[in-house]
Amino acid sequence: MAARRMTFRHIEAFRAVMVTGSMTEASRKLHTSQPQVSRLIGQLEAITGLPLFDRSGSRVVPSLDGTRFHAEVERAFVGLTSLEAAATRIRAFGAERLRVAAMPRLAGGLLARAVVRFRVAHSDVIVAIHSGDDASVNHWIDTGFCDAALTMLYGDVPEGRLDHVETRACVAVLPQDHPLADSAALGPEDFRDVPFVAASHGSALRDRTEAVFEAAGVTLAITAEAGLGASICTLVSAGLGVSVMNPLAAHEEAKVSPIAIRPFTPTLPVHFALLFPPDHARGRLMRAFGACARAVLREELAALPDAATGRPAG
Secondary structure, three states: OOOOOOOHHHHHHHHHHHHHOEHHHHHHHHOOOHHHHHHHHHHHHHHHOOOOEEEEOOEEEEOHHHHHHHHHHHHHHHHHHHHHHHHHHHHOOOOOEEEEEEOHHHHHHHHHHHHHHHHHHOOOOEEEEEEOOHHHHHHHHHHOOOOEEEEEEOOOOOOOOEEEEEEEEOEEEEEOOOHHHHOOOEOHHHHOOOEEEEEOOOOHHHHHHHHHHHHOOOOOEEEEEEOOHHHHHHHHHOOOOEEEEOHHHHHHHHOOOOEEEEEEOOOOEEEEEEEOOOOOOOOHHHHHHHHHHHHHHHHHHHOOEOOOOOOEOO
16 A cells, blocks of 8 residues: 655644644634544654654643654745745736836836836836837847837838837927928928938938938938937037927927927828837736836827927827
8 A cells, every 4th residue: 555645734734733732723723623633633643753742631732853843844834935925926927027128218208107107016027128229229129138119110110020009290390499480380392401400320210301301302401410319409409400300209308408399291100119029929918018108108199289289189
């Protein structure tokens, strides 16, 4: 006959007797009968080969071996409690680390606010924000270093990797005292021979802007280049030229830089979206974060003033 093995029921009965000091009280605690508890303790003593209790009437007193065994049992239960806590954290996404990326304008604003909202419901998740230029963000996503990126796309969107949120039109930005600031809307012909602050050479925004101006037969009179929207607006406000950029950055910078914002035609669309690594499996964690990021982005875009009226577009 196979030897009896120690089970959780044996240990549960042993702990209950140690706590209550009575087989009867232990049976009440475990919602079972007193004979069943006595039977389990007897089996445990046989399995361990240790006299765990000294019996004295209805009371039982732990033996020296029983006390030592109880110490080992409690150490094991500490580990079990840790496993239960780990399972709870896993259910709440706590076993995960989330790495998200964006260009500086989005990372310090929208992305940070999305992380704050996400952490309200998932406080055990460690979220790391990575900020870099467009090329760096794309590299982090392509290599899987980051799990998601909040991005602005001016060109074609990668199939299957994009969670599109909203599309807006780029706007013209110019010094507040510029003669063109009196115009209700601006286009390439208005910028003929006008000093222009361009996005960095080779960037998607630069390529798209040049294509729009070339189609209109207008050559850009570039006087400066910058990779960040904040830098473009600083140069514009200083009088180095006019420019075309995404409306989110333009309106954010207008809060601190003296620039005017006007609609620009023909439409130069910018797609606000979440970008994921190739073949990325979007689990519960990413779906939860994506929902927060989409909500924050839509709220921010809805609050943007209309370039023509200055009032919120929504």
